Amino acid sequence: MTPTQAESRAIAIRVQDLTFEWRRGQSVLTACTLEIPRGEFWMLLGTNGSGKSTLLKLLVGLLAPQQGQIQRMDKLGFVFQNPDHQLVMPTVGADVAFGLAEENLTWSETQARVQEALFAVNLSHLIRRPIYALSGGQKQRVAIAGALARHCEILLLDEPTALLDPDSQLELVAQVQRLVKERGLTALWVTHRLNELDYADGAVLLEHGRVVDQGDPQRLRNRLTQTA
Numbered sequence: 220m221t222p223t224q225a226e227s228r229a230i231a232i233r234v235q236d237l238t239f240e241w242r243r244g245q246s247v248l249t250a251c252t253l254e255i256p257r258g259e260f261w262m263l264l265g266t267n268g269s270g271k272s273t274l275l276k277l278l279v280g281l282l283a284p285q286q287g288q289i290q291r292m293d294k295l296g297f298v299f300q301n302p303d304h305q306l307v308m309p310t311v312g313a314d315v316a317f318g319l320a321e322e323n324l325t326w327s328e329t330q331a332r333v334q335e336a337l338f339a340v341n342l343s344h345l346i347r348r349p350i351y352a353l354s355g356g357q358k359q360r361v362a363i364a365g366a367l368a369r370h371c372e373i374l375l376l377d378e379p380t381a382l383l384d385p386d387s388q389l390e391l392v393a394q395v396q397r398l399v400k401e402r403g404l405t406a407l408w409v410t411h412r413l414n415e416l417d418y419a420d421g422a423v424l425l426e427h428g429r430v431v432d433q434g435d436p437q438r439l440r441n442r443l444t445q446t447a
Contacts, residue, residue, distance in 0.1 A: 228292075231257040231373055231405035232278065237287035239273060239428075248428040250275045251287070251398070255305025255407055255421075256323035260399040262416060263409045264439060270408045271409045274425070278407075291373065292405070298376040302358035311337065311353070311361055312346040336368035339398060356387035360394065374398075374406040380415070387393045392418045416440045 232255040239248040246268045255261050263271050276282045278289060279297045295353055299305050305444040308314035309414040315333045324332065330364050337343045345353070353361065359379050366374055374395065380388035392408070396418040408415070416422060424432040432439055 223278075229257055230277040231259075231292050232407065233288075233290040234278075235288045235290075236270075236310060237274075237277065237284050237289065239270075239282065239284045243319050248277075248284070251425075251428060251430055253423050253430050254390075255405060255423075257292070257405050258301075258399070259406070260396050260402045260406045260438065261421045261423065262419045263407055263423050263425065264411075264443065267312060269425040271425055274398045275407070275409060277379050279375055282378065294369065295329070295369045295373045295375065296369065296371035297377050298359065298362045298366065298374065298379050300381050302355070302362045305362055305365075306358060308351050309349060311342060311348050311350065314361055316351060316366050318369050322369075330431050336364040336379050339402070340364045340394060351442055352400065354387065355383050356391055358390055359383070362400050363395070363398070367402075374403065374404055374408075376408045378404065378409050378411070379433040380412065388415070413443060426433040 230337055233409055234251060234305065235252040237248050240246045251274065263274065265271050265377050272374055273282065275297070276285055293315060306314050308317050312333050315336055316329050319329050319332055334343065335348055342364060345357065350358065363374065376395065380391055383391065392415050395406055395408065398404055419436040422436040422439045423430055423432060432442065
C-alpha cells in the first residue's frame with residue numbers, strides 16, 4: 220500500500236473547497252475544507268448560521284454543493300436534532316427494523332440486527348415499547364440504533380442533545396463516545412455545548428461558512444471561552 224493509499228484509508232470524511240448557496244444567492248458555505256479521521260469522535264462548532272447543519276446535509280446527500288468535493292465512507296447514518304422527525308414506526312423494534320427494508324434480509328437476520336443494535340445503546344428491554352412512551356434521550360438512542368442496525372460506518376448527529384435535559388445530554392454523548400471506541404465508528408457531532416468537547420477526539424470551528432480552526436478540542440474550547 221502506498222503512503223497516499225494509507226492516508227486515504229485513514230480519513231473517513233474529506234471536504235475540499237465546498238461552496239453552497241441558496242437559490243436567492245445567500246451564501247452558506249464558502250471554500251469549506253476539513254478532514255475527519257476514521258474511527259474518531261469529532262465535534263462541529265459554530266454560532267447559529269455558520270453552516271453546521273447545512274454541511275451535515277451536504278455530507279449525507281440531502282443537498283448538493285455548487286462547487287467543491289466530498290469524499291467519505293459509504294455507509295452513513297444521520298441523527299436529527301428532533302428524533303420525532305425520523306422515528307416513523309409505532310414501536311422501538313419496528314422502527315429500528317424499518318431501515319433494513321431495502322437489504323433483503325430474512326426475518327431472523329433482521330431480528331438479529333435489531334437486537335444487536337438495541338443492545339449497543341442499552342435499549343434491548345424496550346424493544347416492544349411504543350415510541351410515544353419514550354423519553355427524548357431514549358428516542359435519540361433509537362435513532363442511533365437504526366444507523367447501527369444498517370451497519371453504518373459514519374454517524375452524523377445534528378445537535379442531538381438540544382432538546383434533552385442536562386443528565387440525558389451527558390448520557391447520550393458518553394454513549395456515542397463509547398460506540399465510536401468499541402465499534403470503530405466515525406462520528407461528527409454538531410453542538411453549542413462546550414462541555415461536550417470533553418468527550419471528543421477533535422473539533423472543527425465554522426465561522427460564516429468557512430473552517431477557521433480544527434484540531435484539539437480543548438484548544439478550541441479555550442479559544443471560544445476567551446472570545447465569549
